[in-house]
Amino acid sequence: MDRLDGQSDVSFADKTDxxxxxxxxxxxxxxxxxxxxxxxETLREVDRALDFSSVRSPAALR
Structure with missing residues (x-):
């Protein structure tokens, strides 16, 4: 099974292995x-909840 990041799911084990x-x-x-x-899933939720992309830094206001 592939994960969202394209890496293999290493936790899956064949019964013979x-x-x-x-x-x-x-x-x-x-x-x-x-x-x-x-x-x-939690990381994705945190990214959405803490989206600071619309916040400008004080230096940008000058």
């Missing part, structure tokens, strides 16, 4: 991938 990890993912879900998704 990491059977213990794959078993945990089946039982608990892919926690690292979910944390990454929530963190990326």
């Amino acid at each position: 990491a059977p213990i990890y794959a078993g945990l993912v089946e039982e608990q879900g892919d926690v690292p991938a979910e944390v990454r998704r929530v963190a990326e």
